[in-house]
Amino acid sequence: MKLIVTDRTGNIHELDARDDWSAMEVIRDANLPLSAECGGACACATCHVYIDGAWSEKLPPAAQQEIDMLDFGLAVQDNSRLSCQIKMAPELDGLSVTLAPESL
Amino acid sequence: MTEKVAAPGGFHKTDVVIIGAGPIGLFAVFELGLLDLKAHLIDILDRPGGQCTELYPEKPIYDIPGLVEVTGQGLTDRLMDQIKPFQATLHVGQMAESLEKAGDGWRITTDAGTQIEARVVVIAAGGGSFTPKKPPIPGIESYENTSVFYAVRKMDRFSDKIVVIAGGGDSALDWALNLQPIAKRLVLVHHRDGFRAAPDSVNKMRALVAEGKMEFHVASIKSLRGAEGQLQGLALNNKERGDYEIPGEMLLPFFGLTMKLGPVANFGINLHENLIPVDTSKFESNVPGLFAIGDINTYPGKLKLILSGFHEGALMAQQAFRYCRPDEKLRFQYTTSSSSLQKKLGVA
Numbered sequence: 001m002k003l004i005v006t007d008r009t010g011n012i013h014e015l016d017a018r019d020d021w022s023a024m025e026v027i028r029d030a031n032l033p034l035s036a037e038c039g040g041a042c043a044c045a046t047c048h049v050y051i052d053g054a055w056s057e058k059l060p061p062a063a064q065q066e067i068d069m070l071d072f073g074l075a076v077q078d079n080s081r082l083s084c085q086i087k088m089a090p091e092l093d094g095l096s097v098t099l100a101p102e103s104l
Numbered sequence: 105m106t107e108k109v110a111a112p113g114g115f116h117k118t119d120v121v122i123i124g125a126g127p128i129g130l131f132a133v134f135e136l137g138l139l140d141l142k143a144h145l146i147d148i149l150d151r152p153g154g155q156c157t158e159l160y161p162e163k164p165i166y167d168i169p170g171l172v173e174v175t176g177q178g179l180t181d182r183l184m185d186q187i188k189p190f191q192a193t194l195h196v197g198q199m200a201e202s203l204e205k206a207g208d209g210w211r212i213t214t215d216a217g218t219q220i221e222a223r224v225v226v227i228a229a230g231g232g233s234f235t236p237k238k239p240p241i242p243g244i245e246s247y248e249n250t251s252v253f254y255a256v257r258k259m260d261r262f263s264d265k266i267v268v269i270a271g272g273g274d275s276a277l278d279w280a281l282n283l284q285p286i287a288k289r290l291v292l293v294h295h296r297d298g299f300r301a302a303p304d305s306v307n308k309m310r311a312l313v314a315e316g317k318m319e320f321h322v323a324s325i326k327s328l329r330g331a332e333g334q335l336q337g338l339a340l341n342n343k344e345r346g347d348y349e350i351p352g353e354m355l356l357p358f359f360g361l362t363m364k365l366g367p368v369a370n371f372g373i374n375l376h377e378n379l380i381p382v383d384t385s386k387f388e389s390n391v392p393g394l395f396a397i398g399d400i401n402t403y404p405g406k407l408k409l410i411l412s413g414f415h416e417g418a419l420m421a422q423q424a425f426r427y428c429r430p431d432e433k434l435r436f437q438y439t440t441s442s443s444s445l446q447k448k449l450g451v452a
Contacts, residue, residue: 037231037363039408043159046362068300071272072360074239075324076295103362104238104245 001093006052007032008099017088023049023097024084034099040084045072046103047083052096059086059095075101108193110144112216116193118142119428121212121222123200123368126154128398128413129228130183135421137190138437138445141428144220146212148233150197153180155230158361169411179410189450195220199233203371209393209427224424226395227373227380228413231363239270239357241325251335252328252355256283264288266351268338270325271358277301279356281308284318291319291350293340321350328355368400376402386423387416393427395420 003017003026017026024047027034038044042065051059056079062070066085070076080100088095110116120136122129125147133143149158156165156176164173174182198214205211209223236254238244244252256262256279267287269280272294278301284290292309299306312318323340326347330336338352365378373380373389373396380389380396384403388395397420398413406412425434439445446452 035362038155038159041160041163043163044362045360067296067298071294071296071300072237074237074359077324101240103359104240 001088001090002095003027003088003092004052004094004096005030005032005049006096006098008101017092017095019088019090021088022084023086023088023095024082026088027083027099032099033102034083035102036084038084042066042069042082042085045069045074045082048073048076048100049081049083049097050077050100051079051081052098055092055095055097058091073100074103108191110193110195110218112195112198112214112218114218116144116218116220118144118193118220118222120144120224120226120424121146121200121210121220122192122226122228123147123212124154124228124230124398124400125149125152125194125196126228126230126398127156127179127183127410128230128417129154129226130180130187131414132226132228132397132417132420133187133190133192134183135418136424137187137192138439138448139421139425139429139434140448141421141424142192143190144193144195144222146195146198146200146214146218146220148197148199148235152184152194152196153177156180158234165410167409167411189448199366201367203394223428224393224395226397226417226420226424227368227371227389227400228396228398228417229365229368230399232368232378232400233364233366234361235364235366236357237359237362239325239359242327244328244355247328247330247333247335247355250333251330251353252357254357256356259283259286262287262354265353266291267354267356268293268350268352269356269358270294272296272299272301273358273360274301274305275360276356276358277305277309279358280318281305281312284312288353289319290317291321291352293321293323293325293338295322295324297322319350325355382416385419387420388423395424 003015005013036047119141120143122145125145161177198216201215202213263286266289268291270293313320323342327339379402382401397416399408
């Protein structure tokens with residue numbers, strides 16, 4: 001399955017995703033610049049991405065912990081998610097996300 | 105706290121300075137202590153534990169050998185107990201700012217003016233120094249330290265000003281409540297009408313908003329308007345109102361902390377992608393006497409695991425001994441059988 005990632009310079013990367021990996025793990029495995037400082041514990045908001053287009057509705061909704069953690073995200077929008085909390089699965093084949101801006 | 109916490113600004117001499125009081129820096133105190141080497145720890149946070157206490161104090165860790173399950177705070181507490189016999193000195197809330205040669209060893213100066221001279225320096229700084237996240241608002245840097253602050257050091261700076269606080273965590277809410285009585289007007293801006301902050305603070309904030317004593321905008325900050333570092337207004341955006349502007353003289357963004365390598369980058373050590381390459385027989389950098397252990401180092405096969413950092417600290421201590429006690433013979437002993445080690449641990 002594929003995970004489509006737009007980086008912060010606008011380049012688009014088509015990544016091979018694996019079932020059960022988090023989107024964060026797939027993005028980091030491809031060496032794209034995503035700090036994900038806490039390593040996937042939903043504790044830092046540095047794996048923040050924007051979900052592209054209609055994919056927002058197709059994702060399982062964010063748990064309260066993720067919603068709360070997004071309070072530490074920068075430039076948060078309605079389509080903001082923490083990529084460590086998105087588990088790749090066949091129905092998410094082709095999921096498209098954009099890396100949110102980092103701290104200056 | 106059982107360790108000695110030093111007042112900022114003093115001068116100290118010791119065997120080893122450890123930059124970073126996370127689990128790896130703490131356990132290094134133990135390994136050094138068994139070899140009779142004294143250590144001082146420096147950390148930018150105001151308490152030991154590093155990522156364990158800052159990022160996941162309540163979250164369980166399952167891969168510490170011998171501990172089936174322990175939280176980040178629990179592991180830190182246990183390490184503090186374990187190193188208690190060695191009386192390390194803690195310099196907390198300080199950033200190691202500069203490093204220079206001093207005789208055979210090094211002199212480290214912190215941003216609080218503390219100076220420590222030591223034969224050996226160990227960098228156990230993990231992902232770097234925890235520093236406030238800076239929101240990517242165009243031009244924000246030109247207002248920093250005049251109108252934009254990431255921490256409140258002097259409250260009176262905000263007296264009689266229009267103070268805008270951005271964020272929804274405890275720092276945002278606590279400072280909104282603390283500054284509201286002295287500010288000309290206190291404005292809270294957050295991306296949603298919900299907060300991860302303590303419910304009690306949120307209730308107090310909502311009461312002030314209801315009384316008209318605080319202003320709350322569910323919006324995002326798009327840009328800043330002002331001149332010569334003096335903020336005058338902020339451009340906000342939300343769904344109901346689209347783009348609009350509010351007056352504001354001070355902005356305090358509170359979005360938690362992020363890790364930045366910081367001044368360590370200027371210590372003259374070889375870096376590879378912001379990590380310190382080390383020789384795995386002693387975890388020393390390319391500069392003799394400067395070591396790197398834990399998440400901040402890199403070598404073939406490196407795994408960023410707490411257990412790897414413990415091992416790295418043990419090997420580092422052996423080499424540190426050779427620098428600090430060049431005329432003494434290193435004696436390798438087990439805590440199980442050595443009465444001299446047991447005496448050091450206070451159990452004999």
